[in-house]
Amino acid sequence: MAEDKPVHRLELHPDERVLRAPDLEAPVPHEWHRPEQLCATPLAPDGAADHRQQQTFDRGAHERMLDLRGRVCAIVVTRNRRELLRRCLAALVGQKRQLDGLLVVDNASEDGTARMVGDEFPAASLLRLTENRGGAGGFHDGMAWACAREYDWLWLLDDDTIPRDDALGALLEGAMRAPKPMPMVLTSQVRWKDERLHPMNAPVARLRWRRELAEGAAHRLLLIRYTTFVSALVRRDAVDRFGLPLEHFFIWSDDVEYTARVLRTTTGYLVPDSIVYHWTDRPHGAADPASDRFYFHARNALLILRGTSFSAVERVDFGRFVARSFRVYVRSHWRDSRRMSAFARAVWDGLTGPTR
């Protein structure tokens, strides 16, 4: 019986201490901790091994099987936010539709995060990076890890995301009822502590695709152009076709670049029934002029504008948003030489840096 198959049969050999990205020859130089088993509960009854066998021969059958029974791995990237991470993981473990895998990517935390994960969440796998490579590096490696283990869906979350207990189930139900072809990305309503939509993660509806927009609405879904890694459910096929997030973005806008790249020619939806909370101190937007990290917003936004994630028309819209954020920043800080020099450096790096 498929149900009886032990979960660890799907995993690497226990002695294997080096994670290999699926398309890389060289080993990735970070520690690889493998818990005794990947998930606390047995696999879904259809049996993952059978599933993998079918997808090789019958693409249509593979699509049909990517439903509620598909294997889902949640990927949480964290750095020095142990308490928030604890709440996030507790919410993930408590999902009504249980996870098939849970990976914590630790960006070289120094606050005992690794110990906390090992002690309190033995079902979680831990991927420790030897240096802080930002959210982009964390999601890059986490997605490679999950794809190597042939999970069907990758649920990407920041460590300050607290999902409701039905968030994952609702996302998968959204995927099932979505118009064909099956969407590449699904995302949740992201709310702040006071229940308003978090401005950083407000959905960007794709109004120009009128047919898909109407068909999605008929199924209680909102067609989106891009989303953030605060609850994004991504099909593994997206990685096969479009690759991984760009590591050199480090933080901010790596999720926009990636999902916009994937969704340029495919569909993605917001599922209103799926709700998560983004537990930031303030409900600030994506381009927060008060933040010291504005360098990354400015640089990465320019890299996106030079890249291929958006069409020419979309670049005009996105460019307006970027220009507005630059204007607000310069107006707020034009007397601050340190910030202005960082901004100038960001513009230079954004105009000259690699887009892929």
Next chain:
Amino acid sequence: MKTGAIFVVAPTPPSDLSRQSVAVAKTYVGMGALSRAVAGGCEWVWLLGAAARPRADALGLLLEAAPEAGVTAGLAVDAGGRLLVEQLPKVTARAPEELVSLAARSLLPIRSTPFANVLVRRDCFDRHGMPDRRYGRWAPVAWSASVLCERVGYLVPASVVELEVEGSDRPGLHDCRAFARMLRTGAWTRGDAVGALIASGGRVRIER
């Protein structure tokens, strides 16, 4: 849901109205049908395209979806069930919060719509008059854009009507004035105008 009288207005007689769960009081067809229907004292006017075959409960879904709306529009498909994109209402950008809550109700906010499958409150005609003929083929779009500046309107994708497709009906040079008027009065955005040009297929018909 309790409603006042509903009149149907269409260029040619619709079929299968008996499949609707909501009773239709009267049907007006042909030239001047809309004026006669509005003068007839109804509360709602259901505007349909040519040779329309409303699917089961298309009218009831429009009525119940959003009672607060002045205009609710459904989908139009051809005989093969393919969505007629040119008959789709234009969806408008709204605050994300509103978009999400509407999506949860299977609705989308609109800013204009052709008259393929549209339910309109009669008081919209009282306030905004009849569609202006000077807008030519785009008169319904211009009229609905004007109404929807003041009232809310929604796309209800669950309501579907089958239409007979008129294959060769493309904008021609004789539509230039109406085209310019649409652009000048703001009934269209520049994007809409580009879309209409593309819809002409680059093969603008010249008529003497």
